[in-house]
Amino acid sequence: MAQLICQNLSVGYDSQTVLQDINFTVNPGDYLYIMGENGSGKSTLMKTILGLIPPIGGKIQTGDGLRGNEIGYLPQQTTAQKDFPASVREIVLSGCQGHCGLRPFYSKEEKRLAADSMERMGIGSLAGRSYRELSGGQQQRVLLARALCATRKMLLLDEPVSGLDPKAADKMYRLIDDLNQHDGITILMISHDISAAIRYASHILHVGETVFFGTEEQYRQVPQGRLFAAGKDGGRE
């Protein structure tokens, strides 16, 4: 059974539609790349799936034991966060907040979960450091560790490698791939990186004037995929 089904979904802000008639299905363990030009509504789509903004039309269904609030999220960084005085441990631990309900403090188990997630992302030694002193790649791994505290089922990542140098980006890609392969976490990722998509993705959703959804092999056969691959040649913006 599918974890996430979007049917005739239209998304946008204030009843202004950015994207419409989106249909796709995500099964457990899928690795979906969401591609498209800037401003084509990828982030809006992601925020709608997360329930941050209401859909304008259509339906989003979750299934296979996945509840709406069991989706981890790696947002694009805001400027406010770049100089936020918080230690790595504090930020990762805040990923557990969703399970807390009205309980005011974190349990031992949640603290262990946070420590595990930090080890997993290779930032265990940075736990006491300040977030704003870290490099871009380290910051992204902190946020990924936080998302892992929130869920072990599905992660939505909004351009996780934008602004990273190639080495850091490569490390990020391998970490994410590992989460998908070994832990069976479903990944939905917004990206411009066609070469990474071809390397890692199981499915691709290309949004824009026409919408494509299919497996990575199918994508290479359709005009959009060929154009995208030829035009950008795997380069990032």
Add this chain to the structure above:
Amino acid sequence: MNAILEKLALYWSYPFVRYALTVGVLISLCSSLLGVTLVLKRFSFIGDGLSHVAFGAIAIASVLDIANEMPLVMIVTILSAILLLRTGQNTKIKGDAAIAMISVGAMAVGYLLMNLFSTSTNLAGDVCSTLFGSTSILTLSQTEVWLCIGMSFLVAAIFVLFYNKIFAVTFDEDFAKASGTKTGAYNLLIAVVIAIIIVLAMNLVGSLLISALVIFPALSAMQMFKSFRGVTLCAAILSVFCSLLGLLISILAGTPVGSTIVVVQIVVFFLSWLTAMILKIIR
């Protein structure tokens, strides 16, 4: 030095001085707690906006001849705080514009009402002391002191119990909401607590200087500390220290309470900035 101590001992025997110091410490503690959140959420000016609203409410209370104005002022300010934080998320009128609109409007209406209907013989003096809190901290009644103490403990308790949630909502509201935290409810809570703090703090520094009490300790602490907990604790300690020092100076030198406290805050801010610079060079 001995003369100063003797003078202080003499003043300490007056109940109004003890009231002022107690209330000053509690209010500055509370106002610093949410300062960090407000600065980081880019809401530094909400204190200013709300205090203007509170000024308008006080004007209405005095026109209606209500003896105990605190409850009315509290309710009006809380409602405005909710309204302001709501519009902050809305897109039609942006957060800062909404704050400017509501605060200036309330101020104008308040002053107009006071001018038209006031029974007081010293209108300018009344307005001035509401704006700058020149003497009100020294004229608190026992009921007001107890109300301040109760409210301060309430604010501190709420902050401690919801500390982790306030952190989550401040650092990344989208993530918190997506992973199941009720961000709307906590934003509402933050708004209500801010409003309570503003109304309390008006007694200490008057409505024009409240932002200083909320913002300066947080900014000073952010220079020196790196974790949220460290910044929050440091802001609380700095705030209490500055208020105590400011109060003592103003009692000894006869300067206005509010502005003296703010000047001490400014000096402490520069000292923190210097400390941070020196630490950076040493490392």
